[in-house]
Amino acid sequence: MSPYKLIFGKACHLPVELEHRASWVVRKLNLDLEAAGEKRLLQLNELDEFRRQSYENAKLYKEKTKQWHDKKIHPRNLEVGQQVLLFNSKLKIFHGKLKSRWSGPFLITQIFPFGAVDLEDKSRRKFKVNGQLVKQYWGELVDRMKTTTVLTDS
Numbered sequence: 001m002s003p004y005k006l007i008f009g010k011a012c013h014l015p016v017e018l019e020h021r022a023s024w025v026v027r028k029l030n031l032d033l034e035a036a037g038e039k040r041l042l043q044l045n046e047l048d049e050f051r052r053q054s055y056e057n058a059k060l061y062k063e064k065t066k067q068w069h070d071k072k073i074h075p076r077n078l079e080v081g082q083q084v085l086l087f088n089s090k091l092k093i094f095h096g097k098l099k100s101r102w103s104g105p106f107l108i109t110q111i112f113p114f115g116a117v118d119l120e121d122k123s124r125r126k127f128k129v130n131g132q133l134v135k136q137y138w139g140e141l142v143d144r145m146k147t148t149t150v151l152t153d154s
Helices: 002-009 015-030 032-071 139-144
Strands: 083-087 100-113 116-120 126-130 134-136
Touching: 083 116, 100 134
Parallel strands: none
Antiparallel strands: 083 100, 083 134, 100 116, 116 126
């Protein structure tokens, strides 16, 4: 019993075995061996062309998918000293429908290559996170720009 049969539960037929059986059938039926060989070569060429077309189609699909994905990505302009909010992915486990998944604000102390950032919280604790998990905190800017309008009856 072969290892293939132990794993997959059926016998493995190699292309060499199939070719041998095909030539045996040709000899048994007294068919033209050269015509059968030419037909087999034609089938192999068609198979190669089919594989090449499949490869090109897969390549085109991947390029289109990458363009679509890259179109959806917004550039993040993070700077040292900027306040940001951190996305807490662990809250997905708990069903807090109205809970915010953003915590913070945190201060950016250092930006590393390839998108990693060093954050500092209010208690001066530093930690490193992925730059995709942060977004700019607008809280203090909005508070400073707050205006009031008094409405009176005329």
